[in-house]
Amino acid sequence: MAVEKQFLPRRAMSIHAHPDDQEFTVAGTLARWTASGCETISVIVTSGEAGSNDPTHGAGFKPELARVREQEQRSANAILGIQETVFLGYPDGELEPSLALRRDLTRLIRRYRPEVVVIGDPQGVFYGNGYINHPDHRAAAQAALYAVFPSSETRLIFTDLLAEGLAPHKVKRVYVHGSEKPDTWVDVSQTLEIKITALREHVSQLGDWDPAEMIREWACEEGKQHDIRYAEAYKVMVMESEEDRG
Numbered sequence: 001m002a003v004e005k006q007f008l009p010r011r012a013m014s015i016h017a018h019p020d021d022q023e024f025t026v027a028g029t030l031a032r033w034t035a036s037g038c039e040t041i042s043v044i045v046t047s048g049e050a051g052s053n054d055p056t057h058g059a060g061f062k063p064e065l066a067r068v069r070e071q072e073q074r075s076a077n078a079i080l081g082i083q084e085t086v087f088l089g090y091p092d093g094e095l096e097p098s099l100a101l102r103r104d105l106t107r108l109i110r111r112y113r114p115e116v117v118v119i120g121d122p123q124g125v126f127y128g129n130g131y132i133n134h135p136d137h138r139a140a141a142q143a144a145l146y147a148v149f150p151s152s153e154t155r156l157i158f159t160d161l162l163a164e165g166l167a168p169h170k171v172k173r174v175y176v177h178g179s180e181k182p183d184t185w186v187d188v189s190q191t192l193e194i195k196i197t198a199l200r201e202h203v204s205q206l207g208d209w210d211p212a213e214m215i216r217e218w219a220c221e222e223g224k225q226h227d228i229r230y231a232e233a234y235k236v237m238v239m240e241s242e243e244d245r246g
């Protein structure tokens with residue numbers, strides 16, 4: 001598939017574990033799509049309430065931090081042109097790829113009926129020698145992947161959703177970021193600065209650090225073998241191609 005220049009979904013859903021995951025990873029792609037008229041729904045499984053190592057804070061701080069981080073995510077999404085933000089309120093740092101989570105994500109996919117779902121890599125454990133992938137990232141990715149297939153498109157899985165009036169929905173593509181073997185590179189040269197501006201909204205996590213240089217380096221690295229100034233890389237699963245639609 002290589003360089004993806006043409007594909008622009010009409011509706012996309014981005015599913016991530018924490019506020020800021022989306023901005024560190026796929027926000028350039030989402031900004032590109034929304035600029036072309038794609039309606040985007042941003043789903044955040046936890047509210048990131050464990051995201052502090054400040055020794056003056058204990059458990060009582062978590063609800064407050066959740067509110068702060070939800071607001072940061074809403075501000076970031078507004079910058080990216082995302083209309084809809086959904087928080088599922090699962091516990092940060094303790095996420096499992098449970099059937100309950102898969103059902104909740106299936107409900108959202110059937111309700112919003114996105115053409116494309118954007119997720120992390122459920123297989124990603126080690127990144128280089130310096131980063132162990134957060135288990136919440138994998139849990140959210142796994143639950144989301146299996147919500148797409150088979151749960152969303154299969155009528156008799158989660159029949160309680162059918163009883164809620166939510167008919168099956170077939171997602172056409174899944175964009176997986178953080179894959180060891182990407183096969184698709186989205187040109188984000190026009191939207192990388194929007195991505196950085198959105199990421200900067202996550203003040204509770206960034207403190208005084210400006211992530212701009214690191215984000216530009218990552219995007220430059222992804223793009224350089226494909227003659228793109230700045231890219232985001234994906235493994236893309238195509239469940240229904242344009243040709244299938246006829």
Ligand SMILES: [Zn+2]
Pocket residue numbers: 017018020021134137
């Ligand atoms: Zn995260």
